[in-house]
Amino acid sequence: MRKVYLDHSATTPVDTRVVAAMLPYLTEKFGNASSVHGFGQEARAAADRARRQVAAMIGARANEIIFTSGGTEANNLAIRGVCELAEAHGRHIITSSIEHPSVRGAIESLEKRGWLVTRLPVYDDGIVRIEDVHAALRPDTVLISVMMANNEIGTIQPIKEIGELVKEERQRDHRHLWFHTDAVQAAGRLPIQVESLGCDLLSLSAHKIYAPKGTGALFLRRGVRLTAQQVGGHQERERRAGTESIANIVAFGAAAELASREMSERNQHTRRLRDLFERSVVQSIDDIAFNGDRERRLPHLSNISFRFIEGEGLLIHLDMQGVAVSTGSACSSGTLEPSPVIRALGRNEELARGAIRFSFGKDNDDQDVDYALAALQRAVESLRKLSPLSRQTVAVS
Amino acid sequence: MTGRSELNTLSYSEAFKDHLAHPRNAGELEGATAVAEQSNPVCGDRLRLSLIIRDGRIEAARFLAYGCPPTLACGSALAEMLKGLTVEDALKLTRKEVVSALGGLPSRKQHAAALAIETLRAAIQSNIGMS
Numbered sequence: 001m002r003k004v005y006l007d008h009s010a011t012t013p014v015d016t017r018v019v020a021a022m023l024p025y026l027t028e029k030f031g032n033a034s035s036v037h038g039f040g041q042e043a044r045a046a047a048d049r050a051r052r053q054v055a056a057m058i059g060a061r062a063n064e065i066i067f068t069s070g071g072t073e074a075n076n077l078a079i080r081g082v083c084e085l086a087e088a089h090g091r092h093i094i095t096s097s098i099e100h101p102s103v104r105g106a107i108e109s110l111e112k113r114g115w116l117v118t119r120l121p122v123y124d125d126g127i128v129r130i131e132d133v134h135a136a137l138r139p140d141t142v143l144i145s146v147m148m149a150n151n152e153i154g155t156i157q158p159i160k161e162i163g164e165l166v167k168e169e170r171q172r173d174h175r176h177l178w179f180h181t182d183a184v185q186a187a188g189r190l191p192i193q194v195e196s197l198g199c200d201l202l203s204l205s206a207h208k209i210y211a212p213k214g215t216g217a218l219f220l221r222r223g224v225r226l227t228a229q230q231v232g233g234h235q236e237r238e239r240r241a242g243t244e245s246i247a248n249i250v251a252f253g254a255a256a257e258l259a260s261r262e263m264s265e266r267n268q269h270t271r272r273l274r275d276l277f278e279r280s281v282v283q284s285i286d287d288i289a290f291n292g293d294r295e296r297r298l299p300h301l302s303n304i305s306f307r308f309i310e311g312e313g314l315l316i317h318l319d320m321q322g323v324a325v326s327t328g329s330a331c332s333s334g335t336l337e338p339s340p341v342i343r344a345l346g347r348n349e350e351l352a353r354g355a356i357r358f359s360f361g362k363d364n365d366d367q368d369v370d371y372a373l374a375a376l377q378r379a380v381e382s383l384r385k386l387s388p389l390s391r392q393t394v395a396v397s
Numbered sequence: 398m399t400g401r402s403e404l405n406t407l408s409y410s411e412a413f414k415d416h417l418a419h420p421r422n423a424g425e426l427e428g429a430t431a432v433a434e435q436s437n438p439v440c441g442d443r444l445r446l447s448l449i450i451r452d453g454r455i456e457a458a459r460f461l462a463y464g465c466p467p468t469l470a471c472g473s474a475l476a477e478m479l480k481g482l483t484v485e486d487a488l489k490l491t492r493k494e495v496v497s498a499l500g501g502l503p504s505r506k507q508h509a510a511a512l513a514i515e516t517l518r519a520a521i522q523s524n525i526g527m528s
Contacts, residue, residue, distance in 0.1 A: 313417070313466045316409070320418055349441060386423050386469055388434060388445040388461040 001322040004368045008361035009151055009185060009301055010326055014251070015210040021254035025247035033244050034235065043246045050253025057256040058202060059193035060219050066236045067249050070216040071184040071205030072102035077218050077240065078180045078201040079106040081226030083115065083143055089176035090140025091115045096128045096157065097344045098150050103182050107145065122344050126155035126292035133162055137169060144179045148186035152328050152341040152357055153292030154301035156190065163198020178224060184208055188259035189267060189298050200224045206248065211255035215248040270300035270360040277358065277369045278302055285380055291342055291355055300360045305351040306380055308389040314356055317379035323372045326357050350394060410500025413470050420469065422476035426459040431524030435516040437508060442468040444516045448479065450524045455479045455487055467502050467509035474498040475513045484521055490514065
């Protein structure tokens, strides 16, 4: 059976060039970067090089990069780290209603401690409005955290505009205000220049850009301070204790360099496959709805709701045919958790439950699209035959 | 958005996947003498069961289902188990028997079998109401 991986927003395979770059750091160059001897210095030099490579991908300085265990840790460090230190100046956070669970979770943990949170709506296109950010600002707002691009529907948020708003606010003497963006899905797919975006903190993950799982980074603008969440070591300039995973960091650096160099080529490729896929789906399957704005979104991603059927069944039907996709909804112990992202678009429960994310990668080809489409047609047809729901039983909105 | 264990096809048995890939007795039943559609009010899963009951015996059973894969598979397994059973024996069927016909279910998906049994009982009740 052919295997077609269309879940690149979940994770990507490690690029063979990245594997080649990291391998020596698992064997002969195994030193601890904190050691004074030659082995340690070799590891230190490799981490420094990777730090420059990751910094270059986002237009930052090397000393503004903190390596972490991944995007989730970067988001936790950014949000809790900044807020804990800024508590004396205010306890209000502005965020969007479609953030990644790691951002949502970090903010909820502060909310439980009495912080106030404004969650901005995203309307039916899945995009935050700058006027809403402006209206939500309060004198005690200390953090704005809005993702650069959404992980389920790929919509691109107005980060540059929010950055400009933050700058204006600071000029009005609102000094204790910081701006964080989760760029885990955007990295390698959108050009990122932290200077022009105007963000103070930006989260990255290695495994979304063809490097291994287990490494990420937080960009922390020079002069911005935070409370370390991981203590008991002087690594990462006291901001993240723990021996650095040098091989993974080297891999992240190599992947970041490749992502910058090959971004437009990769985007062109995935956009062509994604658009071909979407055109074919429209032609061959009725009763579907695209989720999120179709212009302002990442080029590799498509999120589609299939009416009258449920995403998890569709996912498993596709998996049985070798096609890997994902769904945001889950039903467990008799309670349903429809994707909060799809619900935030104003979709009803039936459409939210029938949403599937297809995310293409640099190694997919036209045959993958053909195969996935045929598998999808079979799966949808089979599940709809079983469904008691139809145009007759459900109001088609 | 992924990573939940219950989404993992590896946690489902071969029997389960076979029911999902090749559902038995799917559809409506012409001339049904007993019909019921039940839904789980919390998660919204639905199961519709149509039966032809003659002389206290289930001659034919068909199902339609909307919801997570265990609900679909339970519908298929139930419809297959019912054919030829006496109403008396059908009323004795338990959740456990439906689950074991599928080669087991993850613990968080047991409610699908409960919906199947509930729908079966409602269908049989509807037949009593008709006769």
